[in-house]
Amino acid sequence: CQNLAPVVRPEGASHSGRLAVQVDGDAARSFSASFELHGRPEAGWMALANPLGAQIGVAEWSPAQAVRLRTPDETRRYASLEDMAEELTGQSLPIAALFDWLEGRPWPARTHQAGGADGFEQLGWDVRTDRIADGLLVAVRAQPLPRVTVRAKLDGR
Amino acid sequence: DAIGALRDFVREVQSGRASFTQVVTGNDGARKKPSTGTFEFLRPNRFRFDYVKPYEQLIVSDGTKVWLHDQDLNQVTVRPYDQALGSTPAALLAGGSIERDFTLANQPDEAGLQWVLAEPKNAEGSIRKVRVAFKGKELAAFEITDAFGQRSRLDFSRVEANPAIPATRFRFVPPAGADVLQQ
Numbered sequence: 001c002q003n004l005a006p007v008v009r010p011e012g013a014s015h016s017g018r019l020a021v022q023v024d025g026d027a028a029r030s031f032s033a034s035f036e037l038h039g040r041p042e043a044g045w046m047a048l049a050n051p052l053g054a055q056i057g058v059a060e061w062s063p064a065q066a067v068r069l070r071t072p073d074e075t076r077r078y079a080s081l082e083d084m085a086e087e088l089t090g091q092s093l094p095i096a097a098l099f100d101w102l103e104g105r106p107w108p109a110r111t112h113q114a115g116g117a118d119g120f121e122q123l124g125w126d127v128r129t130d131r132i133a134d135g136l137l138v139a140v141r142a143q144p145l146p147r148v149t150v151r152a153k154l155d156g157r
Numbered sequence: 158d159a160i161g162a163l164r165d166f167v168r169e170v171q172s173g174r175a176s177f178t179q180v181v182t183g184n185d186g187a188r189k190k191p192s193t194g195t196f197e198f199l200r201p202n203r204f205r206f207d208y209v210k211p212y213e214q215l216i217v218s219d220g221t222k223v224w225l226h227d228q229d230l231n232q233v234t235v236r237p238y239d240q241a242l243g244s245t246p247a248a249l250l251a252g253g254s255i256e257r258d259f260t261l262a263n264q265p266d267e268a269g270l271q272w273v274l275a276e277p278k279n280a281e282g283s284i285r286k287v288r289v290a291f292k293g294k295e296l297a298a299f300e301i302t303d304a305f306g307q308r309s310r311l312d313f314s315r316v317e318a319n320p321a322i323p324a325t326r327f328r329f330v331p332p333a334g335a336d337v338l339q340q
Contacts, residue, residue: 016189018212018214018227018229018230020227020230020232020336022232022336022338027338027339027340028340030338030340031234031338031340032225032227032230032232032234032338047305049181049303049307050283051206051208051214051216051225052179052206052216052246052301052309053179053181053301053303053307053308053309054283054284054301054303054307054309055283055303055304055305055307056283058305070305071304072283072285072303072304072305073304136229149336151230151231151232153212153227153229153230155190155211155212156190156211
């Protein structure tokens, strides 16, 4: 098997767990997978794998290099994480914001509104962090349609 | 040899049950936290991976569809058997036509286990290589290598050959309230 160069682990946070993205009315664009997220919004990498441990995609990004997405069959490049998410799921998913959302706080690089005890609103998403101590994050984007729900469960919590 | 053990296994063992420990090793050598659970199968192509630790997750194949239920995320994903999670490894253990689907090669013994390498004949998708190990005639381990060089190894214990397992064990009804994604 053609071993691809190992991914270098950037400085910053490390998260792993399971991720479910549901696009209402579009099962083909919805998915669930194990994930690893390392680094920070400016430079990092994210891997998705199936339950048996086989990786289905690895995305890497840094200020010096646009987003590179490697899948088992090809490598593609994108100008931003949002562009990559848009092509894969048809929706602009807030991957860069996940670094902070998974810690239960808004992404400092963008404005937000407090959302009561349950969480906050940011980038058009209702981010619920009331169960972050159990490692569970739920983010919902009601508008524009279709409604999109992102659920993440961190390992070890 | 190991190929002989695999052929005997496919011919003689029509159902099976075992506990497993799964360890994933990244292509940088980093070992991830192990998971444990039970594995059951019934030829042809019906299998069940019940993950218990560190989290509960269920993968069930009735030979036509494969259900993945993640309890924490309360989501069920349903895929056709041949497009599911790289059905390759499970097909090697629970399928009935390994010579048609795989190129087999004996490998050197390792730690008292006899290994056979099975390369899928149509190597698209995330899985590049599957290896199966026997201890004599008993299934001992299997290991998947993906396109990135990441390896996932399941070691089996408390292996039962040909236990009576009802076919209903390989049917899955999504729990009320779960999001079901037909893919």
